[in-house]
Amino acid sequence: MAMAWLIIAVVVVDVMKHNSIITMVAELFSLVAAMGLVIQFWVLKRQNDEVFKINARALSITWSDNSEYWSWVPLPNEKPNEEVVEAAVLNMVCWLDVSGKFDTKNLRLGTKYEVIFMVKLEDTANGWDWEPVKLKLVMPNGSETPEEHSVSFVEYIGKQWIDIPAGEFMMSKENVGEISFSLYEHDANIWRSGLIVKGVVIRPKH
Numbered sequence: 001m002a003m004a005w006l007i008i009a010v011v012v013v014d015v016m017k018h019n020s021i022i023t024m025v026a027e028l029f030s031l032v033a034a035m036g037l038v039i040q041f042w043v044l045k046r047q048n049d050e051v052f053k054i055n056a057r058a059l060s061i062t063w064s065d066n067s068e069y070w071s072w073v074p075l076p077n078e079k080p081n082e083e084v085v086e087a088a089v090l091n092m093v094c095w096l097d098v099s100g101k102f103d104t105k106n107l108r109l110g111t112k113y114e115v116i117f118m119v120k121l122e123d124t125a126n127g128w129d130w131e132p133v134k135l136k137l138v139m140p141n142g143s144e145t146p147e148e149h150s151v152s153f154v155e156y157i158g159k160q161w162i163d164i165p166a167g168e169f170m171m172s173k174e175n176v177g178e179i180s181f182s183l184y185e186h187d188a189n190i191w192r193s194g195l196i197v198k199g200v201v202i203r204p205k206h
Contacts, residue, residue, distance in 0.1 A: 050108060051203040054100055056088045059200065062097040069093045075198065090195040096133065099182035100200055104140065107171045107202070114168040114205040115181045118198040121157045125194025128153040133185050137167025140177025144169065153195070161198065168205055 063069040071089040090096075098117070107113060115137055121128070132150035139146070147167035156162050166181040181200065185192075 050111065051201065052102070052106075054102065054200045054202075055085050056197045056199050057086055059088075059098055059100040059197070061088055061099075061197065062095060063093060064088055067091075073196075085198075087199075088197040090193055090197075092191050092193045094189050094191045095186055096192060096195075097182065097184045097186065098197055099180065099184070101178050101180045102200075102202055103178050104171060105176055108204075109171050109173065112168060112170050112205045113202055115166040115179070116201045116203065117164040117166060117181075117183050118161055118201060119156075119164055119183075120161045120196040120198070121153055121159070122194040122196065123158040125153075125157045125192075127190050127192030128157065128194075130190045131185055131188035133164075133183060135164065135166040136182045136184070137169070138180045139169060139175055140179060144175070157194070163201075166200075 057072075061070060064072075069091055070093075071091055072086045073089055074084045075087050077084065088098075102115075117135070129152075132152045134148060134150050137147040149167075151164055164183065166183065169175055169179075183197075
């Protein structure tokens with residue numbers, strides 16, 4: 001982010017030297033728009049050589065744009081000067097669907113990876129004792145049978161952040177492409193609340 005502001009400052013100085021105020025404003029709007037596109041790609045952060053994190057804002061969460069069903073809250077920074085990350089907080093829904101996609105082209109061949117949902121359940125969370133939540137992992141181009149399993153969230157209510165695996169895969173040439181993963185429950189028609197979604201991690205499984 002500091003680099004982004006430095007770029008803006010350089011552009012301002014340069015434009016002021018050679019152009020009018022109107023031109024300068026136009027140039028700045030163009031730059032900010034372009035930076036917005038870049039920031040969308042920054043949502044997918046490379047933590048180190050092999051661990052990738054997708055923040056909740058980059059996931060597809062049904063009704064997350066409606067404050068009646070979901071809220072967005074900033075999380076404390078883990079490191080100084082780290083950009084603010086928002087988590088999605090479930091207020092109340094009966095159709096739960098959190099999904100995302102990831103291009104595996106940067107993963108290392110011959111390494112086994114796991115796809116993890118990072119979640120937390122508040123002390124007041126309810127509706128989780130009726131039906132378990134389903135998790136699914138789909139590989140590129142149907143190269144493998146999709147992985148799918150169920151997890152009960154009841155035992156995690158009131159605890160700290162937990163890692164819920166969606167699935168795992170061995171990185172190969174056949175698996176180069178876009179994987180998709182989801183955490184969902186569509187059938188119970190039960191209102192649920194208190195789930196906090198931080199994001200998804202793709203990391204080597206040791």
